[in-house]
Amino acid sequence: MRPLSSQAYNQRRDDLYSRLDRLGRVLVQDLGSNSATRKLVVDLFVPGQGDPLPDEVHFRYQEWWRLSPLGWQRIRYDYDYFDLVRGARRGYHLHPLEGGAAAVPHAVCVLASGVGTGRHYAAHELDLLAAHEEFEAQYASRRPIDPRGLRAID
Amino acid sequence: MEFTKSFYSPHEVAEMASVHPSTILNYIASGHLYAVKLSERTYRIPVRAVIGLLEPERLSRSSMTVQPNADIESEVSGEPTGQAISA
Numbered sequence: 455m456r457p458l459s460s461q462a463y464n465q466r467r468d469d470l471y472s473r474l475d476r477l478g479r480v481l482v483q484d485l486g487s488n489s490a491t492r493k494l495v496v497d498l499f500v501p502g503q504g505d506p507l508p509d510e511v512h513f514r515y516q517e518w519w520r521l522s523p524l525g526w527q528r529i530r531y532d533y534d535y536f537d538l539v540r541g542a543r544r545g546y547h548l549h550p551l552e553g554g555a556a557a558v559p560h561a562v563c564v565l566a567s568g569v570g571t572g573r574h575y576a577a578h579e580l581d582l583l584a585a586h587e588e589f590e591a592q593y594a595s596r597r598p599i600d601p602r603g604l605r606a607i608d
Numbered sequence: 609m610e611f612t613k614s615f616y617s618p619h620e621v622a623e624m625a626s627v628h629p630s631t632i633l634n635y636i637a638s639g640h641l642y643a644v645k646l647s648e649r650t651y652r653i654p655v656r657a658v659i660g661l662l663e664p665e666r667l668s669r670s671s672m673t674v675q676p677n678a679d680i681e682s683e684v685s686g687e688p689t690g691q692a693i694s695a
């Protein structure tokens with residue numbers, strides 16, 4: 455992902471807010487813009503309307519950005535989709551894995567039974583919206599989270 | 609109006625809104641109504657979008673918080689940048 459100017463960063467943040475607000479109740483936190491490292495936290499609850507419709511999913515997207523000469527550079531992310539009904543979790547992350555120093559893009563998939571805990575699967579680096587669209591389609595189609603098609607890397 | 613489902617089909621929303629289904633499909637195509645596209649001809653409209661269309665005053669509020677002086681550095685200190693990884 456290319457570095458973003460402060461203006462482009464804010465525009466992307468606002469666009470994400472508007473986009474996700476159409477699906478559920480969204481809480482966006484933009485933290486640390488006055489320092490060299492900032493963080494974007496997006497919590498999206500769906501349906502997000504409360505009684506009589508309890509939340510079924512929680513999408514939690516976190517990004518860490520560092521200021522470089524080229525602008526704001528994304529250095530880490532945790533994009534997670536929690537199925538609150540079935541108790542499963544699917545995610546795409548970018549951070550160092552245990553024992554390593556370099557950040558590695560990977561997928562995670564943990565079922566309600568605990569299967570998949572601590573496992574990492576191969577994945578390419580991707581943007582928040584790409585991850586969200588995949589999660590959103592899976593949720594809307596009522597397909598349960600499962601590790602089908604994922605290749606373990608540890 | 610009672611909203612009891614997380615997603616509705618365009619036909620269901622058309623019935624609730626007392627309009628022809630093609631009107632709902634036009635709303636979706638124009639971006640006036642949000643829908644998740646499951647396949648070429650299948651859409652599911654989230655209840656939030658349905659409420660926004662029919663009873664917008666009932667929508668739960670989203671929010672955005674900006675804290676420019678929050679300290680995030682400690683969360684990532686010592687970590688490499690993602691740039692080298694994506695190369």
